[in-house]
Amino acid sequence: MLLTDRQVLILQVIVDDFIRSAQPIGSRSLSKKEEINFSSATIRNEMADLEDMGFIEKTHTSSGRIPSEKGYRFYVDNLLLPQKVNHSDMAAVKSIFAERIYELEKIVQKSAKILSEMTNYTSIVLGPAVKDNRLRKLQIVPLTKDTAIAIIVTDTGHVENRMFNFPTSVDPSDVEKMVNILNERLAGVPLTSLNSKIYKEIAMLLRQHISSYDTLLHSIADTLNLPSHEKVFFGGKTNILSQPEFNDVEKIRSLMNMIEHEDGLYQLIKQNPAGINVRIGTENDNSAMENCSLITATYAIGEEKLGTIAVLGPTRMEYSRVISLLQLISTDLSKVLTDLYQNK
Amino acid sequence: MLLTDRQVLILQVIVDDFIRSAQPIGSRSLSKKEEINFSSATIRNEMADLEDMGFIEKTHTSSGRIPSEKGYRFYVDNLLLPQKVNHSDMAAVKSIFAERIYELEKIVQKSAKILSEMTNYTSIVLGPAVKDNRLRKLQIVPLTKDTAIAIIVTDTGHVENRMFNFPTSVDPSDVEKMVNILNERLAGVPLTSLNSKIYKEIAMLLRQHISSYDTLLHSIADTLNLPSHEKVFFGGKTNILSQPEFNDVEKIRSLMNMIEHEDGLYQLIKQNPAGINVRIGTENDNSAMENCSLITATYAIGEEKLGTIAVLGPTRMEYSRVISLLQLISTDLSKVLTDLYQNK
DNA sequence: GTTAGCACTCTATAAGAACGAGTGCTAATT
DNA sequence: AATTAGCACTCGTTCTTATAGAGTGCTAAC
Known part of the structure; x- marks a missing residue:
């Protein structure tokens, strides 16, 4: 049941390619990649094994393969190289804190906006718990x-x-x-x-x-009975609609409904523990989000967890990039907020 | 260029039917309506004239007719019988004011919610101008x-x-x-x-x-430089997506984008004068809203216009019902708010 | 263990046929 | 002069059939 190095390599290339292209990938085009030095027939054999183990699947009998949820999970858990945030992204994140803003909510809101603009996914931020x-x-x-x-x-x-x-x-x-x-x-x-x-x-x-x-x-x-809810801020609510997997009106409807009906999403995001969390497809336990992944990160003042910042994208999301961005934003946010409020 | 009584009757039946069914309507099915006592051939002749004058159109050469924008405009301006609000609708509207709420914003928000639930369209309320x-x-x-x-x-x-x-x-x-x-x-x-x-x-x-x-x-x-904008509240943002005219992913995207990007909609709604206003299709001057109509009503404290309450639906919207509901809500809202704030 | 070769499967696309809803026109009727 | 019946015609929808292309699984050779 353990994957050989070659199987891991093939899985990695499949996931990377599918994240980029959203198209099933076949043995022949795989064999042309420069990382890969064996024939398409060999790849077909390995792919059959990977499929048996549940890491990839076909869309129909004679199609190329796409990653399964289990495949994404393996990819996220084992194949994600910590990626450097590029210059322009770095600049965008820094711009959140460029103006001297004093209000917590405004900073948080701006984070959501910029995060969604950078990723082209939908971002959701749970405001500070009042x-x-x-x-x-x-x-x-x-x-x-x-x-x-x-x-x-x-x-x-x-x-x-x-x-x-x-x-x-x-x-x-x-x-x-x-x-x-x-x-x-x-x-x-x-x-x-x-x-x-x-x-x-x-x-x-x-x-x-x-x-x-x-x-x-x-x-x-x-x-004095205050609202029990933290406020939920969104960025790029409609971004996710431009992903090719949402070319189906029914899917759009159920997802938009889910997003509008804030409560469900709130519960989904709130339950995540501190640090970075990745929930893939059905791991979200929500039928409208079967084709979505949710990545969350928490931010804090000092040691005290304050809120959560999250990105909602298709399961075929750029995990590596989003995770590094979230990591960057959440630490920066924590730093700024700690400076601002820790020493009164 | 003036319409004969019979032409008016035919136009009315076409609009009413299309609002109900969303299907083009042909001469034969028109002739079967009980209001109509002449043959399908006569109707065909009249319909050809109505089309020449621009009140109805075909979706293709041999299809039935649907109302054009000009047709809707005529219908709204001349054929709308003031309709009684039915009991359950009346009760729903009254329920907005049932609880003793003191905060203006909450009342306004609740109005938006209930209005969207009653109509199954999207409702938009401009909060009181601060x-x-x-x-x-x-x-x-x-x-x-x-x-x-x-x-x-x-x-x-x-x-x-x-x-x-x-x-x-x-x-x-x-x-x-x-x-x-x-x-x-x-x-x-x-x-x-x-x-x-x-x-x-x-x-x-x-x-x-x-x-x-x-x-x-x-x-x-x-x-003290306050936000220049009134707040915008929404109800049933995704309701409009379940209308059959939005079975096209591109249309959904552009409309959702428009709704999310509040500024455009805000301008659109704000510019309406006091009272009830109906803007049909391209009258909204907005490509995302070509298939939509927007009905607005203003509410006031005493004589002073405070805000606007609006319903966004397909051009094929139930004008009569929505207008009476808006009329009811806006007067009730004005009454309650006047009571609450007029005599301090 | 790896690869070449080949039959097979399935999708996507186009083209053609049959059906039906509806029109426009003409000629007959009132 | 207005209305209606009749009929040829148009166009969208649906179903079928054909074809090309991408990709697989298996077998046999390397």
Whole structure:
């Protein structure tokens, strides 16, 4: 079951060629490659063996071969030479960080855009997970006579806001008092624990200082239930449509649907562990993505995993190039973000 | 050049039938409709005239007829009976406003979603134009030692925030002073005039009170340059792909590209005057939308036009139904928003 | 173990035939 | 003068058949 060197060579050439041309490749054209010094008949024998082992397949009885999923998997796991990123790609990546941008979301969004432009695939970036942020500041701005806006600023500079109903009976000075108390007590608390902390530790305190505190507190606490999702950013949503494997209207429909219906993709990307991950075809467990591969990389501030950056392409994707690009972007991104937020 | 009653009737039946079936319709099947009491030969004669006048066309020499753009235009301008919205549609529209939502953006987004679900077309909503809002409150939250976040709240409850570079030399108490002065002077000022107002009227004042005011002021003023665009919300981006006219991969690509590349669509929708507007096929002046029609409706707070809600479908769209739905939603939306924000 | 040779398979493409939906025109009918 | 019946004709669709070309698998020779 172990592959001979020659079989590995043939598999490699097949995968490389198919990634380039999207066409099945036959023994004769293989034999003409300069890496290969044996006759087409020999190649046919080896190919038959490779097919028996499941690394390549035919599209029909007398066609050339294309890599199977197992073939791609072997290729990704064993045959990928760490490739240098070329100059213009390097420049493009650096340009993400060229302008002095301060906002995390903007940087992340720009990464998605540039990544998709470089690869001509679709890029997806999971924004920083807000839920691990800590509260920096809470503010209440009254709007109409019975509504107000609660604004939360986190330690990474993320701003969330929500409008809420404002009990008309409440004394404005009480609101101010309450906001002050909440800020004092809640600064630095992770957003996820805000609610429990409010009810466990602060409610008592407030009761002593503020009349009719409870309706107001409920409104505010309710407001603090933040969106559980990280934001998902896309680049080049339609790029993947120009790949020849998507010449079929039904495939386009199901894939576009999948992309639009963000939730599925979000789950798919989120579950990946730190570092670079490659999921090929059905490994994605999603029928719309049978012909797609998804490569993900995580980025972090210091040691703390922040988000994920991913590329969605056909299974016939340029694994080597995409992986080096992702590696480059994710380390750069981590570096910049760490610089920006680590030492406050 | 004026159409006879019979010609109008025939045109109406052709358009209605084609909207339903997406198939060219011939004289024989027309003659079987109950509205029509003359022979297929008569119909052929009338159809030849209608074709000469440009209201219908053939797909090939011996095919049935389909409406031309001019035909759709005539249909929309003259043959559209104001149609009652049926019960379940009515209920769906009402459900947009069922929950007590306070945020403008959320209501608008939900409208887009429900509209696309009801019609099975793609819906596009231009969010409220922020630039006409007035400043309610400006706040500065320091973040790291050399960055801070400026937060703006408008009178409609819209919150904008931007991170900016914070000159390390500035005295914190000066910042507070400056924010107070700005709030005093700028409350109620339209966002578009903030910058000029700051430099014309307030810079002098600040100079008297605050040392090294100018670097800080510049940072803040710069921050107040808000995005010029209204936000664009979509519903059912891929719905239109399931229309039979998009059975061609090239068409899908160019349309999806157009939709993704928001700017073009934004321009297209924005330029429409108040009320209901129908743009058919090439009237949209956009090659990707040659087979599409766009129906827009505006919504407002009181008399002030706020945004636009639109439906993008094939030229063969259910004009009558979509128009009544848009009419319903836009008036309801205007009503709710007016109630919410008119009397503060 | 490797290679040359050859029969065989399957796809893609083109060309031809048969069918049917629909038209346009002419002549008959109302 | 308007309407209708009748019929030849056009064109798209579908099915069949033929052909060329790419590629395989197997056998026998090297």
